[in-house]
Amino acid sequence: MQRAAESDQRQPRAAARTGRLGRVLVGAAVVPMMLLAVGCSSDSDSDSASGDDQPAGASAQPGETSEAPQVAQAAYAKLPDACEVFARKSLTSLVPKGVKSGKAINAPEADVTGDCRWTSLDDNGVKGSQYRWLSVSLHLLESDATNGPGEDRAHEAFEDKVTAAKATDGAKNVKTETATGLGDEATVVRYELKKKGDTFKQQTVVVRTENVVVTLDYNGAGLAGEKTPDAAALVKSAKSAAKEVVASVADANDPDGGKASASPSKSASKTPSKTPSKTPSKGATKASSSGGSGSDLSSGSDDDSDSSSSSGSSSSTRKKTSR
Numbered sequence: 001m002q003r004a005a006e007s008d009q010r011q012p013r014a015a016a017r018t019g020r021l022g023r024v025l026v027g028a029a030v031v032p033m034m035l036l037a038v039g040c041s042s043d044s045d046s047d048s049a050s051g052d053d054q055p056a057g058a059s060a061q062p063g064e065t066s067e068a069p070q071v072a073q074a075a076y077a078k079l080p081d082a083c084e085v086f087a088r089k090s091l092t093s094l095v096p097k098g099v100k101s102g103k104a105i106n107a108p109e110a111d112v113t114g115d116c117r118w119t120s121l122d123d124n125g126v127k128g129s130q131y132r133w134l135s136v137s138l139h140l141l142e143s144d145a146t147n148g149p150g151e152d153r154a155h156e157a158f159e160d161k162v163t164a165a166k167a168t169d170g171a172k173n174v175k176t177e178t179a180t181g182l183g184d185e186a187t188v189v190r191y192e193l194k195k196k197g198d199t200f201k202q203q204t205v206v207v208r209t210e211n212v213v214v215t216l217d218y219n220g221a222g223l224a225g226e227k228t229p230d231a232a233a234l235v236k237s238a239k240s241a242a243k244e245v246v247a248s249v250a251d252a253n254d255p256d257g258g259k260a261s262a263s264p265s266k267s268a269s270k271t272p273s274k275t276p277s278k279t280p281s282k283g284a285t286k287a288s289s290s291g292g293s294g295s296d297l298s299s300g301s302d303d304d305s306d307s308s309s310s311s312g313s314s315s316s317t318r319k320k321t322s323r
Contacts, residue, residue: 071143074150075210078252079138083116085248095120095132114138128226137215150211158208161215165189165204183209183246198223201231203238209246216242
């Protein structure tokens with residue numbers, strides 16, 4: 001009985017010791033885990049404080065914008081008045097009966113675009129008539145952070161205008177040549193156009209000078225039996241005229257206000273008729289409306305052309321009366 005009682009007393013004590021031992025072991029296991037958690041938390045806080053949470057050299061976050069690239073300023077910032085780019089002597093050679101007929105084709109945009117045209121009809125009565133059309137177009141392209149340097153933009157515009165000239169509707173015998181001594185790059189496109197039975201010799205000279213594109217159209221025709229003008233002479237005159245326009249662009253941007261030298265156009269006067277037509281001049285006045293720029297000769301039928309035609313017809317009438 002006594003042993004049984006002692007045994008019963010020892011069992012609660014053993015159970016108590018076992019419980020205390022288990023709590024000790026559990027506590028010992030918890031300590032390292034707490035230390036590990038504290039260490040990780042400390043490292044994380046340290047990294048965040050030092051800004052190392054984003055790797056060095058990482059790209060900007062979405063939505064952030066960088067500064068636009070800088071583009072060098074273009075060489076030219078101004079355009080001359082398109083109707084003032086030729087000396088009077090040059091106009092007298094190019095459009096003998098239309099020196100004062102300069103007229104803007106479109107409303108100019110200051111220092112961006114500008115154009116002008118002149119027409120001339122030299123009515124020689126029974127000998128026929130010589131018709132001339134001259135037009136010049138200016139286009140300035142500035143440097144742009146989005147589209148690039150002005151010179152590069154002008155080069156693209158230059159190529160577009162050459163392509164357009166070669167694709168003129170109705171053009172026959174199209175020929176293209178590179179012109180030297182004109183700006184930074186230049187091309188001459190020449191062809192023939194038929195209008196109401198008359199042959200018009202067309203010359204289009206496209207020039208890029210720095211960041212400005214010059215397009216010069218010059219055509220001529222012999223009307224009412226007059227001889228068709230010599231194409232080579234017209235090309236020579238067109239090149240000389242284009243050179244004068246390039247010089248005018250440079251002058252407009254010269255801070256000293258200097259005047260660049262430019263040779264006046266030569267060989268632009270009408271080619272005399274070697275074999276005058278015996279047929280009286282008919283419809284010369286109407287034919288004056290058949291000339292024009294490279295792409296639309298009908299645009300030559302303006303007030304200047306009509307006035308020139310009227311004066312020429314009156315002259316021929318007086319001649320007949322005197323006879």
